[in-house]
Amino acid sequence: MNIKHHLDEATLVSYTAGSMSQAMALVVACHISMCPVCRDRVHDSEAIGGMLLESLNPAPVSDDSLAQILACLDEEPDLNTQLEAKRVETSIAKNKQWLATHSDIPRPLDDYIGDSLENVEWKRIVPGVYYHDLPCKTERRGASRLLRIAPGKAMLPHSHDGNELTLILRGSYTDEIGRFTAGDIADLDNEIQHQPLVDSSEDCICLIATDAPLKFSTLLGKIVQPMTGF
Amino acid sequence: MENKPPGDDMDNVAVMQQPEGPQVWNSMLSDLAETKDKALYVKLFRHFAPKVKAYIIRLGLVETTAEELMQETMLSVWRKAHLYNASKAAASTWIFTLARNQSIDRMRKQKYPEYSLEAWQEGGHEEQHEGPGEEQDVCEQAVTSDRMAKVISQLPEDQAQVIYMSFYEGRSHSDISERLGVPLGSVKSRIRLASEKIKMMWRDDV
Numbered sequence: 001m002n003i004k005h006h007l008d009e010a011t012l013v014s015y016t017a018g019s020m021s022q023a024m025a026l027v028v029a030c031h032i033s034m035c036p037v038c039r040d041r042v043h044d045s046e047a048i049g050g051m052l053l054e055s056l057n058p059a060p061v062s063d064d065s066l067a068q069i070l071a072c073l074d075e076e077p078d079l080n081t082q083l084e085a086k087r088v089e090t091s092i093a094k095n096k097q098w099l100a101t102h103s104d105i106p107r108p109l110d111d112y113i114g115d116s117l118e119n120v121e122w123k124r125i126v127p128g129v130y131y132h133d134l135p136c137k138t139e140r141r142g143a144s145r146l147l148r149i150a151p152g153k154a155m156l157p158h159s160h161d162g163n164e165l166t167l168i169l170r171g172s173y174t175d176e177i178g179r180f181t182a183g184d185i186a187d188l189d190n191e192i193q194h195q196p197l198v199d200s201s202e203d204c205i206c207l208i209a210t211d212a213p214l215k216f217s218t219l220l221g222k223i224v225q226p227m228t229g230f
Numbered sequence: 231m232e233n234k235p236p237g238d239d240m241d242n243v244a245v246m247q248q249p250e251g252p253q254v255w256n257s258m259l260s261d262l263a264e265t266k267d268k269a270l271y272v273k274l275f276r277h278f279a280p281k282v283k284a285y286i287i288r289l290g291l292v293e294t295t296a297e298e299l300m301q302e303t304m305l306s307v308w309r310k311a312h313l314y315n316a317s318k319a320a321a322s323t324w325i326f327t328l329a330r331n332q333s334i335d336r337m338r339k340q341k342y343p344e345y346s347l348e349a350w351q352e353g354g355h356e357e358q359h360e361g362p363g364e365e366q367d368v369c370e371q372a373v374t375s376d377r378m379a380k381v382i383s384q385l386p387e388d389q390a391q392v393i394y395m396s397f398y399e400g401r402s403h404s405d406i407s408e409r410l411g412v413p414l415g416s417v418k419s420r421i422r423l424a425s426e427k428i429k430m431m432w433r434d435d436v
């Protein structure tokens with residue numbers, strides 16, 4: 001995978017700080033899991049979190065807390081550790097398997113849609129354009145969904161109220177910024193207007209999240225116009 | 231919240247706590263995984279638990295919840311210690327991510343999307359990518375807490391502010407933009423500049 005379009009530094013910081021919507025964080029986590037470059041960058045951002053944690057003035061901790069935890073460790077000395085180790089082992093094995101099978105979805109997404117794009121239930125917007133909503137809770141604003149767009153179709157030119165993240169999972173598109181293929185992420189804010197045109201021979205499937213839900217649904221309503229009629 | 235100038239926050243920074251430097255905590259946490267030594271755990275708890283709790287309170291959770299989440303975080307320090315890799319991150323960095331995930335999972339009742347938990351432990355698919363990352367990780371560990379405080383204090387006020395609002399208050403870009411009455415684009419460029427400056431200072435400072 002040859003990734004050319006990466007996350008904005010401000011987006012990485014927000015993800016690391018835990019300060020972005022669930023929907024946006026999902027897209028970020030997916031890109032990071034596919035992109036060694038951003039994986040290194042996120043480790044650096046996490047170090048900022050560590051630094052800030054270290055520099056906090058300590059809050060008084062209840063006298064019982066430590067005693068309670070120690071009692072907890074005594075009661076089930078190894079059970080939870082073993083369970084945790086088991087969980088991690090499974091996770092690592094799954095990761096290896098995932099790499100070996102060249103799964104078509106990034107790992108963080110399999111909590112949401114299972115292990116393949118083939119099993120996604122699509123809803124049609126207009127011919128050639130389908131979507132699938134992801135169950136991200138929206139205590140904070142924001143929404144995320146998968147979009148599947150047929151070759152030769154383009155979205156209407158649009159801008160956004162807030163941030164918009166688009167991760168390409170399959171196929172490709174081209175817009176004013178460049179060409180986006182699998183693994184690439186378009187990390188845009190409201191200052192950018194673009195009109196993506198699907199230029200792959202297969203359907204382009206992407207994972208999209210925004211932190212401005214209202215505009216997002218408006219956008220979806222008129223999202224794609226056929227370039228070649230139907 | 232009222233947006234305190236960074237100077238105010240600097241008064242709260244605990245600089246004198248650990249003359250030994252953070253490397254001590256890194257090796258202590260590594261040893262804990264090996265030995266499961268409760269005495270080591272108690273030391274780590276005394277140092278980190280109050281900071282973890284302070285962090286959770288700053289995120290806006292009430293005292294009792296903060297205490298509870300701190301306990302869960304510190305329990306997972308014990309349970310997940312074998313995942314910690316001192317060559318990848320400082321103990322404080324690793325514990326920060328645990329505390330962050332615990333807090334978010336609780337606030338949202340949904341698991342925070344993690345890119346890969348086990349990336350902490352082994353190279354995984356990162357083998358093919360070596361080089362600049364290594365070097366930066368070393369930098370990070372050489373940073374002592376008073377140096378960290380210095381780094382933050384050297385940021386322009388408007389940049390330190392957006393970093394605090396992101397990490398300590400969990401505010402999104404658009405939330406910060408609304409609160410400060412500053413366009414989204416400016417919030418992002420402040421964060422970008424701050425982050426790049428911090429990383430640059432780490433590199434220069436070692």
Ligand SMILES: [Zn+2]
Pocket residue numbers: 003005006007031035036037038039
């Ligand atoms: Zn990347």
